[in-house]
Amino acid sequence: MTRKQATLLFKGLIAMAGGLAIAAHVEAAACRVTQTTTVAGQKIESDLCMQNLGRDAARFKTLCSDGSEGVPSLGVAPAKVVYLAACPTKAVNVCEGFGQGTYTTYFYNKEDGPQRKQGCEATGGKFN
Numbered sequence: 001m002t003r004k005q006a007t008l009l010f011k012g013l014i015a016m017a018g019g020l021a022i023a024a025h026v027e028a029a030a031c032r033v034t035q036t037t038t039v040a041g042q043k044i045e046s047d048l049c050m051q052n053l054g055r056d057a058a059r060f061k062t063l064c065s066d067g068s069e070g071v072p073s074l075g076v077a078p079a080k081v082v083y084l085a086a087c088p089t090k091a092v093n094v095c096e097g098f099g100q101g102t103y104t105t106y107f108y109n110k111e112d113g114p115q116r117k118q119g120c121e122a123t124g125g126k127f128n
Contacts, residue, residue: 028083028084028085029051029052029084029085029086030049030050030051030052030083030084030085030086030087031049031050031060031064031081031082031083031084032047032048032049032081032082032083032084032087032088033046033047033048033049033050033064033079033080033081034046034047034079034080034081035076035077035078035079035080036077037075037076037077038075038076039075044111045109045111046109046111047107047108047109048105048106048107048108049084049087049088049091049105049106049108050063050064050087050103050104050105050106051086051087051103051104051105051106052102052103053097053101053102053103053104054101054102055099055102055103063099063103064081064083087104087106088106088108089106091106091107091108092107092108092109092110093106093107093116093117093127093128094106094107094127094128095107095116095119095120095123095125095126095127096125096126096127096128097124097125097126098120098123098124098125099123099124099125100124101124104125105120105125
């Protein structure tokens with residue numbers, strides 16, 4: 001995999017903003033996802049939480065569970081997910097109102113902020 005392909009893959013993963021999760025308790029209003037991804041030989045630790053702002057539980061479950069098994073051949077490990085009543089609000093970055101205003105994602109580490117911003121804005125969110 002070339003560096004450009006790896007970068008595009010990572011941007012897509014960030015744009016999913018939480019789509020790398022393990023489904024468990026769909027009544028929860030938030031899912032916190034931690035995962036390790038290796039891109040171009042560099043390990044990237046992801047730690048984010050997605051807050052459901054009004055989508056139905058089935059749609060939220062789908063978003064939290066898509067890709068949860070990871071893609072080992074591409075350096076994407078399975079994700080670990082914890083379902084919560086609400087996301088911790090102390091975050092490095094926040095993507096507010098993406099997905100037609102129905103989700104907010106909190107990012108808890110500093111890695112790859114530019115890709116986060118692009119992914120957030122591409123899905124209709126406001127990044128800060």
